[in-house]
Amino acid sequence: MQPIDFLLRTANAFPHRIALEADDVSMTYGELARQVSALAAAFQDIDPVPGSRVAICAGNSVPHVVALMAVLAAGKTWVPLNPRSAGPELARIIDFTTPSILVFDEAHREQACYAVPAGTRRLVCGTSSAEPNSVAGLLVAWQGRVPRRQSRDLSDIQAIKFTGGTTGAPKGVMQSLRAWNATVVSILTAMQLQDDERYLAVASITHGTSTFLLPVFACGGTIVLASSTRPKSVLEQLESGRITATFMPPTLIYDLLDEPGVAKRDWSKLRHMVYAAAPMRADRIAQTIEVFGTLETSFGQTEAPAVIAFMPSIELRNSERHGSVGRATPLTEIGIMAPDGRLLPPGETGEIVVRGDLLMSGYWRQPEKTAETIVDGWLHTGDGGYLDREGFLYLKDRLRDVVISGGFNVYPTDVENALGKHPAVCRCAVFGVADPRWGEAVHAAVQLRPGTEVSADTLRGVVRARLGPVQTPKQIHFLDSLPLTANGKVSKQALRDQLANTDGKAHFPKETLAS
Known part of the structure; x- marks a missing residue:
């Protein structure tokens, strides 16, 4: 069976159902x-x-x-x-x-x-x-x-998707027919999609939306193309379009939550609001569930698309799971690996490694990069994290994003979650800056909510109270907005460039420039 058959089978069985909607x-x-x-x-x-x-x-x-x-x-x-x-x-x-x-x-x-x-x-x-x-x-x-x-053959290549990654020039990820089939089956299984799904495609088809097209077609649902990505327009279409499912990055969900009157709208049809592409702050997770009644998350990479792990809404309602991205999907195995290649037990942090049908075949015309990334059948994701005893996966940042300050590891997401506890903080990003005393100093870039004010000392106090002095940012940069990538992530590379150009005192070491 080829990936296109998920569409053709539905078309043969239900030719009069609506497959696509866009404007009129x-x-x-x-x-x-x-x-x-x-x-x-x-x-x-x-x-x-x-x-x-x-x-x-x-x-x-x-x-x-x-x-x-x-x-x-x-x-x-x-x-x-x-x-x-x-x-x-x-x-x-x-x-x-x-x-x-x-x-x-x-x-x-x-x-x-x-x-x-x-x-x-x-x-x-x-x-x-x-x-x-x-x-x-x-x-x-x-x-x-x-x-x-x-x-x-199922090993033949279905797509070559380019990933910007964090290590230099983009690489062409070869996704096989088998990997596409595994993605469709994994999403269908994890989300339990139904034949009345109405999926709002907000993300670009060249990115996240492409992953959800065939699963929705496979169950006989409808793909609704967003008429606009402006938060107010997205909210209106989610409500009036009787949308049951959508996927978007956390940054857009934050914007939706900040729209006036969002909690007064009717979200009774919405079953699946999936976030991915970047971590989401714990306070925003709780707020999203309270407002929309649902929130789910997935963990994946272009090298293992979308659903290495998935967290359904019923699990994410447990506040103890707000830091997790879920458990491994049926066709995928997750391990945590030490630098020496040992698989680590539950609770220990290391590199997240993955194997199974979801994996890429390699990088297009870059066999040396492929050999560095897939070793003994395990895909090395470059992400740090750990598994708990129940198999839930917790991310601890890209390994190269970890800030080593005074010999201590500082995980940016921990600091970002702490900063996000202050009601004035809309968005934030944490990264390391070369420092003669500490090796790297923890810096934070913060975007405040409109009409609010807060001092750097106050925010540092919030972090210190929750995490201690090591994780507390040495410097906080207040910006009108944080630069975003095409996937809706905060671009730390763009932040470093922006701050380096405006702050002559800042020096960013070469090894952090590719984050």
């Missing part, structure tokens, strides 16, 4: 399957080689979903291009993966086509034009056609 447009499973088949047949005509790459650079739209599903149906390899990336970066990825087809929408034509090889077929999507070099034109020309079924 809705598409049934039958129509979606027909468009996917026609475009997949066109892709095979353009390039008949099985497994060849198709790159897509577009915002969230119905044509984008159709194009992505067509890549799978054509037996090709999907290369998502982040539409927020600059032209030179996308050109580097295109040159590295050599796609034979490039699909882009008009809004991102400039960066997608920054430097495209002459042999790459360019197709614009999201237009009603019937010109040959458009998705719409191909759908008209190939209407009623179906692609040749490709005989593919």
Whole structure:
């Protein structure tokens, strides 16, 4: 079975159900399957080689979903291009993966086509034009056609996703058909999705949303594309659209919680509000559950997508679990490893390692990086953490993010959670700065809630009272806003750059610049 079969089976059984909604447009499973088949047949005509790459650079739209599903149906390899990336970066990825087809929408034509090889077929999507070099034109020309079924092994590559990581240039993560199948089954099992799901796609299809498309299609639910990512608009669509499930980073959830009147809205339909991509403060977890009635979390990486571990709402309601990201999903094994390769017992902190069907096949054309990351079948995540005796996983930051101050390990999330206890703190990030006395000094960047004030000394007192003097920031930087990555995480690299440019006293050691 191939990943696309999760969609095709539902389309065959329930052709009249609504598969996709966007603004005033809705598409049934039958129509979606027909468009996917026609475009997949066109892709095979353009390039008949099985497994060849198709790159897509577009915002969230119905044509984008159709194009992505067509890549799978054509037996090709999907290369998502982040539409927020600059032209030179996308050109580097295109040159590295050599796609034979490039699909882009008009809004991102400039960066997608920054430097495209002459042999790459360019197709614009999201237009009603019937010109040959458009998705719409191909759908008209190939209407009623179906692609040749490709005989593919489950170890064949379904996608090459680029991860910025924290160690330099992005790497192309090769995700196999087996890994995609494992992701779908793991999400279906962990979330217990139902046939009436209405999933609001807020995150980009090139990132988190792509992970949830096939699970929702597999259960016969509806993907609703967000009309806007502005907090007020998201709240309105969540409520009026009778949304049952969504995924978003903590930063967006914080913004939703801070919107006036959020607690007075009707959230009775919402069953799954999943956060991931970054840790969430304990106080905000409790607030989210109180306001929305639900909150779930998952832990994953591009190298092991989305659901290494999952925490359902019923478990997260226990305040003792607010620091955990859940337990291993059925097809995945989690271990905690010491630097010497020993697996550690419950309660001991080390590197989180993972094995199972969820794992990537390796990094595209980087065998040495693959060998460093997958050792004896275990994927080394680079994240620190521990397992308790019940199998719940607790994260303790990226190993390279740990601040070693005066010989003591300081975990930034611990300090961030302490700072977040003060009601004036909206967002915060903690990191290390080279210091002649301490080796590294703990620094914090803080964004305050509108209309509030608090001194650095007061915030330091909050941390000292909860964690002690070692973890207390030596310096607190107040910023109007904290820079975010495309995934909605606070970018500590951007913070360091910003503070280094505005504070001549700050010196950031080379080994921390890639965090």
